[in-house]
Amino acid sequence: MNDGRDKPAGTAPPAPTPPPYRDLPWHARITVANLSLVLFLVLVAASVGVLGGSGRELDYWANFTRFAGRFFPPDFSVLGEAFAALGETIQIAAMATLFAIVLSLPLAVAGARTLAPAWLVFCTRMLMNAIRTIPSLVWALIAVAIVGANPFAGVIALTFYSMGYLGKFYSDAFESVDAEVARALRALGGGTVQTFQYGLWPNARPLVWSTSLWMLEYNIRSAAIIGYVGAGGIGLQLHTYQEYYQWDRFATVLLMILVLVSLLDFLGERVRRQITRRSGLPGRT
Numbered sequence: 001m002n003d004g005r006d007k008p009a010g011t012a013p014p015a016p017t018p019p020p021y022r023d024l025p026w027h028a029r030i031t032v033a034n035l036s037l038v039l040f041l042v043l044v045a046a047s048v049g050v051l052g053g054s055g056r057e058l059d060y061w062a063n064f065t066r067f068a069g070r071f072f073p074p075d076f077s078v079l080g081e082a083f084a085a086l087g088e089t090i091q092i093a094a095m096a097t098l099f100a101i102v103l104s105l106p107l108a109v110a111g112a113r114t115l116a117p118a119w120l121v122f123c124t125r126m127l128m129n130a131i132r133t134i135p136s137l138v139w140a141l142i143a144v145a146i147v148g149a150n151p152f153a154g155v156i157a158l159t160f161y162s163m164g165y166l167g168k169f170y171s172d173a174f175e176s177v178d179a180e181v182a183r184a185l186r187a188l189g190g191g192t193v194q195t196f197q198y199g200l201w202p203n204a205r206p207l208v209w210s211t212s213l214w215m216l217e218y219n220i221r222s223a224a225i226i227g228y229v230g231a232g233g234i235g236l237q238l239h240t241y242q243e244y245y246q247w248d249r250f251a252t253v254l255l256m257i258l259v260l261v262s263l264l265d266f267l268g269e270r271v272r273r274q275i276t277r278r279s280g281l282p283g284r285t
Helices: 032-046 048-052 060-069 076-111 118-133 136-147 151-176 179-187 192-229 234-243 247-279
Strands: none
Touching: 032 048, 076 118, 076 151, 076 192, 076 234, 076 247, 118 151, 136 151, 136 192, 151 192, 192 234, 192 247, 234 247
């Protein structure tokens, strides 16, 4: 009997309610998250052996206190030459970041699915993956072997290292922009350059600039390390003091790096926050 409450024709029946998670069979509970957690725990269990050290009977705490005591008091007589080396470190990072930005933008365009054909996107992203695979310290060793132990080697090393990251960040930024604008420009006959200039760049620019500032901060930290293998900067001083067991001077340089990195974190976070707030982008931490 029809009571007038029949559903209109064409209305889909309600979707069945899934059973509670605890009622699912064991194989239905296997998710990517659960599987990755199990694999991680297995890896940790298999890695316990690395905590065994050298196997010799050593008093680790006594060794630590004796070694740490050599750092105090720091020798501030080297502040002058340390400041000069710190300035060179910042210069290396600044030039490397500039070169990386210029070289990464074409890579990002070629690696963005909204701008380039699929075959070019694949080749470009594989290239950027290969660049990111090589650590900055290895890039520094390669550069030192080619151009010698000097600041230019540090610029080369950080330029290549940064390209792998900036190229990926930039291409992701271009892809995150509303693709409708790019499609409309292409439908009107616009080429890749016009699509990028008027459809993507105005919206992606804040994110690109924010990422570039983060890369500059990172490169200043990295420049302090790659100098340890001869690529210029304050890392070269660290290596010299370590070679001659001048740990009090080593401590002074470490304190300077700590102050610089803390200042960069403080200023960089606020600058990026202002950029993202004005552009309406989600904040980057």
